[in-house]
Amino acid sequence: MSAQQNTKPDHVKLIKKLVFTVVFMFGFGFALVPLYDVFCDITGLNGKTSNSAASQSQVVDVDRLVTVEFIAHTQGRLPWTFEPEIKRIKVHPGEHHEVNF
Amino acid sequence: MSSIENSATDHHDDHEHHGAPKGIMRWILTTNHKDIGSLYLLFSLLMFFIGGAMAMVIRAELFQPGLQIVEPNFFNQMTTVHGLIMVFGAVMPAFVGLANWMVPMMIGAPDMALPRMNNWSFWILPFAFLILLMSLFMEGGGPAFGWTFYAPLSTTYSGDSTAFFVFSVHIMGISSIMGAINVIVTIFNLRAPGMTFMKMPLFVWTWLITAFLLIAVMPVLAGAVTMVLTDKYFATSFFSAAGGGDPVLFQHIFWFFGHPEVYIMILPAFGIISQIVPTFSRKPLFGYSSMVYATASIAILSFMVWAHHMFTTGMPLAGELFFMYFTMLISVPTGVKVFNWVATMWRGALTFEVPMMFSIAFIVLFTIGGLSGLMLAITPADFQYHDTYFVVAHFHYVLVTGAIFSIMAGAYYWLPKWTGHMFDEGLAKLHFWLSLVSVNVLFFPMHFVGLAGMPRRIPDYATQFADFNAIISIGGFAFGLSQLLFVAVVYKCIKGGEKATDQVWEGAEGLEWEVPSPAPYHTFETPPTIK
Numbered sequence: 120m121s122a123q124q125n126t127k128p129d130h131v132k133l134i135k136k137l138v139f140t141v142v143f144m145f146g147f148g149f150a151l152v153p154l155y156d157v158f159c160d161i162t163g164l165n166g167k168t169s170n171s172a173a174s175q176s177q178v179v180d181v182d183r184l185v186t187v188e189f190i191a192h193t194q195g196r197l198p199w200t201f202e203p204e205i206k207r208i209k210v211h212p213g214e215h216h217e218v219n220f
Numbered sequence: 221m222s223s224i225e226n227s228a229t230d231h232h233d234d235h236e237h238h239g240a241p242k243g244i245m246r247w248i249l250t251t252n253h254k255d256i257g258s259l260y261l262l263f264s265l266l267m268f269f270i271g272g273a274m275a276m277v278i279r280a281e282l283f284q285p286g287l288q289i290v291e292p293n294f295f296n297q298m299t300t301v302h303g304l305i306m307v308f309g310a311v312m313p314a315f316v317g318l319a320n321w322m323v324p325m326m327i328g329a330p331d332m333a334l335p336r337m338n339n340w341s342f343w344i345l346p347f348a349f350l351i352l353l354m355s356l357f358m359e360g361g362g363p364a365f366g367w368t369f370y371a372p373l374s375t376t377y378s379g380d381s382t383a384f385f386v387f388s389v390h391i392m393g394i395s396s397i398m399g400a401i402n403v404i405v406t407i408f409n410l411r412a413p414g415m416t417f418m419k420m421p422l423f424v425w426t427w428l429i430t431a432f433l434l435i436a437v438m439p440v441l442a443g444a445v446t447m448v449l450t451d452k453y454f455a456t457s458f459f460s461a462a463g464g465g466d467p468v469l470f471q472h473i474f475w476f477f478g479h480p481e482v483y484i485m486i487l488p489a490f491g492i493i494s495q496i497v498p499t500f501s502r503k504p505l506f507g508y509s510s511m512v513y514a515t516a517s518i519a520i521l522s523f524m525v526w527a528h529h530m531f532t533t534g535m536p537l538a539g540e541l542f543f544m545y546f547t548m549l550i551s552v553p554t555g556v557k558v559f560n561w562v563a564t565m566w567r568g569a570l571t572f573e574v575p576m577m578f579s580i581a582f583i584v585l586f587t588i589g590g591l592s593g594l595m596l597a598i599t600p601a602d603f604q605y606h607d608t609y610f611v612v613a614h615f616h617y618v619l620v621t622g623a624i625f626s627i628m629a630g631a632y633y634w635l636p637k638w639t640g641h642m643f644d645e646g647l648a649k650l651h652f653w654l655s656l657v658s659v660n661v662l663f664f665p666m667h668f669v670g671l672a673g674m675p676r677r678i679p680d681y682a683t684q685f686a687d688f689n690a691i692i693s694i695g696g697f698a699f700g701l702s703q704l705l706f707v708a709v710v711y712k713c714i715k716g717g718e719k720a721t722d723q724v725w726e727g728a729e730g731l732e733w734e735v736p737s738p739a740p741y742h743t744f745e746t747p748p749t750i751k
């Protein structure tokens with residue numbers, strides 16, 4: 120406890136422990152990479168996408184009608200005009216449509 | 221007491237032999253904890269103004285909707301570098317500076333345990349920030365991906381300056397780690413006889429725990445920036461789904477560092493407030509040991525809450541519940557602290573000197589920041605608040621009116637001890653009141669624009685937010701200008717002023733108040749005896 124009795128070697132022992140902690144935590148940061156995968160595997164939580172394409176619904180829902188509105192902006196004082204040709208379109212969910220800008 | 225004064229005057233006599241050398245080399249080669257403390261504090265003040273200037277650019281651009289002053293890419297660089305500078309350049313070095321000055325004096329040690337390393341840990345810091353700041357002038361500009369440098373913004377979509385960003389963060393990390401090791405070794409090995417752990421002042425306790433947090437998480441940050449570096453330049457795929465990695469993994473690693481980091485920036489603040497409130501209440505701190513245990517439990521809990529920053533990444537329900545409850549749990553030890561400060565003031569003989577005014581403002585305003593943090597912890601509500609100005613309001617309340625106000629309080633509290641002069645009380649009070657009013661004009665309306673849906677990190681916004689943003693900007697300019705008063709007070713106090721007594725403040729207790737003012741270059745070369 121006394122400061123007088125604490126000489127250099129005492130420091131060295133403590134510093135070694137602390138430096139080991141630093142190195143260990145640096146390694147731990149990298150260990151999180153495989154640990155993350157393992158954790159997701161075991162628990163089945165989250166994880167990566169399955170790499171298979173999601174199937175798209177081909178059914179057009181004719182009972183519902185949704186309104187889609189289009190806007191466009193140009194940055195600052197650019198000498199352009201960039202606008203949608205039609206401002207608003209009503210479509211059935213699942214339908215394909217093309218709109219020009 | 222008298223023995224201390226004797227030994228202190230003894231040193232005064234042989235100042236010629238091992239006192240402060242003269243000229244610039246004194247500062248470059250110094251291994252004296254007081255010199256290095258001053259260097260840290262002055263450096264952090266400089267960084268505070270550089271980071272503040274960037275905040276002024278941000279607020280000037282946001283004064284009106286539309287793009288007026290800067291390009292969006294430059295705006296993004298400003299938000300990014302403002303955050304990095306304030307966190308790593310202003311708040312953290314200021315606390316390290318205070319630790320350097322005060323920790324040895326508070327525990328009766330002659331200096332820090334590792335003085336040469338201390339010199340290094342300061343002097344690499346200016347280079348880190350020089351690199352970061354110079355990258356702003358590169359072709360393509362500096363880092364623009366936010367201070368959180370999320371992948372793939374920092375890997376796939378970042379500019380050439382990213383390598384410099386990574387390098388400078390590495391240097392900052394090394395500096396912090398060396399500083400932390402120094403603090404731990406000093407506190408473990410250099411306490412004066414009789415200074416047991418449970419007799420240590422709370423500033424020393426909170427810094428000890430902060431230092432452990434630093435050595436635990438700064439290496440993880442170093443790992444994260446290294447992975448960003450190799451992903452960007454050396455074709456690894458830690459965070460790239462195309463190569464089998466995962467961008468969400470970045471957020472896990474970053475916030476595993478990031479949440480303890482916020483306690484690195486607030487635990488020393490708790491320590492400072494716990495020193496000041498008893499002094500001006502003329503009562504011992506209420507619940508000393510509960511303060512120590514509360515600090516330790518906050519530190520431990522800080523490792524178990526990181527994913528509350530990631531509720532909107534598509535986490536499973538179990539994860540959301542776990543991180544929500546653990547985050548809320550932190551408010552218990554924090555509440556203990558606020559209760560103890562108020563209980564210390566209860567029926568105390570209060571006086572309202574400037575350090576006390578900043579401390580009381582800290583207690584009230586930090587609690588507001590804590591409360592908005594609690595709101596953000598509620599997972600379903602967070603989906604609404606996430607990435608809005610509500611978050612900006614929250615972390616500025618805990619960092620500006622929390623961390624920065626505590627640093628101001630500490631600076632005013634110890635300034636007479638450092639310089640030997642009392643500061644200009646009138647000017648300091650003006651600084652306090654202007655700061656208090658303007659900081660609330662600046663940050664309080666951000667809660668409302670955030671709740672109304674204004675996203676953060678944007679140079680332009682929908683016109684319904686125009687009035688509030690104009691008010692916020694005015695508050696911002698006022699707060700920025702008010703801080704010049706602080707520089708004036710410090711400058712005047714260094715140059716001269718009424719002579720400070722050794723105790724400085726009537727109710728002040730502790731070893732640092734038993735040495736003369738200004739504190740001599742060497743203190744406690746023979747350890748004091750602790751009652």
Ligand SMILES: [Cu+2]
Pocket residue numbers: 478479482525526528529
């Ligand atoms: Cu957090």
